Amino acid sequence: MKFFEPAERLKLIPPYLFKDIDDKKEQVRSSGVDIIDLGVGDPDLPTPPFIVERMKEAVADPRTHRYPLYSGLTLFREAVARWYKRRFEVELDPDTEVLTLIGCKEGLAHLPLAVNNWEDVNLVPTPAYPVYRMGTIFAGGNPYMVPLLKENGFFPNFREIPPIEARDAKLFFFNYPNNPTATVADLEFFQQMLDFCREYHITPVHDASYTELAFDGYRPPSFLQLPGAKDIGVEFHSLSKTYSMTGWRLGMAVGNREVLAALGKIKSNIDSGAFDAIQLAGIAALDSDQSCVAQYCRIYQERRDILVSGLKKQGYEVEPPQATFYVWLPVPQRFTSMQFTTHLLENAGIVTVPGVGFGEPGEGFVRLALTVPKERLEEALARLAKIG
Numbered sequence: 001m002k003f004f005e006p007a008e009r010l011k012l013i014p015p016y017l018f019k020d021i022d023d024k025k026e027q028v029r030s031s032g033v034d035i036i037d038l039g040v041g042d043p044d045l046p047t048p049p050f051i052v053e054r055m056k057e058a059v060a061d062p063r064t065h066r067y068p069l070y071s072g073l074t075l076f077r078e079a080v081a082r083w084y085k086r087r088f089e090v091e092l093d094p095d096t097e098v099l100t101l102i103g104c105k106e107g108l109a110h111l112p113l114a115v116n117n118w119e120d121v122n123l124v125p126t127p128a129y130p131v132y133r134m135g136t137i138f139a140g141g142n143p144y145m146v147p148l149l150k151e152n153g154f155f156p157n158f159r160e161i162p163p164i165e166a167r168d169a170k171l172f173f174f175n176y177p178n179n180p181t182a183t184v185a186d187l188e189f190f191q192q193m194l195d196f197c198r199e200y201h202i203t204p205v206h207d208a209s210y211t212e213l214a215f216d217g218y219r220p221p222s223f224l225q226l227p228g229a230k231d232i233g234v235e236f237h238s239l240s241k242t243y244s245m246t247g248w249r250l251g252m253a254v255g256n257r258e259v260l261a262a263l264g265k266i267k268s269n270i271d272s273g274a275f276d277a278i279q280l281a282g283i284a285a286l287d288s289d290q291s292c293v294a295q296y297c298r299i300y301q302e303r304r305d306i307l308v309s310g311l312k313k314q315g316y317e318v319e320p321p322q323a324t325f326y327v328w329l330p331v332p333q334r335f336t337s338m339q340f341t342t343h344l345l346e347n348a349g350i351v352t353v354p355g356v357g358f359g360e361p362g363e364g365f366v367r368l369a370l371t372v373p374k375e376r377l378e379e380a381l382a383r384l385a386k387i388g
């Protein structure tokens with residue numbers, strides 16, 4: 001018998017999505033190819049300098065060096081409430097309706113531990129950010145996968161969710177603007193989600209990580225804008241994508257106070273909250289005039305236009321995304337998404353993510369991230385044209 005065996009629950013977790021791609025990427029790179037990486041959704045643009053300056057100041061202050069409050073600095077929670085009011089006209093009580101997170105991934109992954117009993121069902125979209133499903137599995141829950149199909153505009157079809165699953169469900173995860181499909185939702189869809197969750201006594205959990213990265217003047221809504229939404233639901237948000245702060249690890253959960261209290265109880269026993277200095281820098285970001293966000297959106301929008309129009313010229317049927325920094329590209333008929341990813345990597349040195357990696361219904365697409373300078377996108381297009 002082996003001395004060490006990992007827990008059974010780890011065997012339920014599929015291999016890390018990017019592992020295979022990472023390995024192949026290294027192989028191609030070591031053969032001397034200049035790789036263009038459109039794979040990982042991690043901004044190449046730096047954190048705006050005024051946020052970095054605030055961090056430098058805050059980190060030099062010994063008062064930030066002690067254990068933070070697990071629920072987050074009151075000043076940060078107040079800044080979140082101000083930001084929600086300004087941005088969405090949503091009122092939040094900073095003491096009970098805002099919880100600081102060490103990145104929103106942390107909160108999403110821990111939430112099922114606070115909500116699910118053994119074998120409870122959570123409704124989980126697919127394709128999707130993998131954390132909703134993994135968090136459910138770690139908590140001993142049963143993910144019921146709700147497909148987001150092209151023919152439904154990449155929205156869940158509520159009528160196809162079996163009532164027997166819905167009745168057992170505790171959480172319904174959803175994410176708009178969406179990673180990976182870049183789909184945006186209006187309040188009408190959010191209302192359907194709220195109605196469905198009310199009917200079946202489910203907690204709606206909206207991942208709003210991309211509401212600030214939008215184009216052509218479009219402003220994505222918050223789920224909490226709906227009257228009554230926070231009576232049952234929560235929304236997760238993050239400074240990662242909005243302010244190019246992925247490495248800093250700062251996010252927030254807002255909305256229903258009972259759900260947040262339960263999540264806070266888990267967190268108080270697992271982590272000890274986000275570094276105060278990071279939260280102080282986060283306040284500077286949230287309280288700023290948001291011109292840095294507008295500037296970065298213009299950069300992503302220019303990249304989007306270059307990539308999408310270039311792809312269209314080459315015969316790809318692709319729509320310009322209204323938000324997120326992703327392009328969800330249908331793959332040519334003769335390829336699976338995995339084959340197309342390999343084809344692009346081996347023949348053009350371009351890294352993409354196969355749609356199937358986000359879940360079976362993602363087959364037929366690859367995800368491209370607009371996280372490289374426009375010159376690199378032009379180079380990618382030139383290489384694509386060459387391989388035909």
Ligand SMILES: *Cc1c(COP(=O)(O)O)cnc(C)c1O
Nearest residue numbers: 103104105129179209238240251
């Ligand atoms: C990037 C991302 C997150 C994670 O954000 P962090 O705050 O960095 O943990 C959550 N959800 C989606 C859909 C994302 O793409």
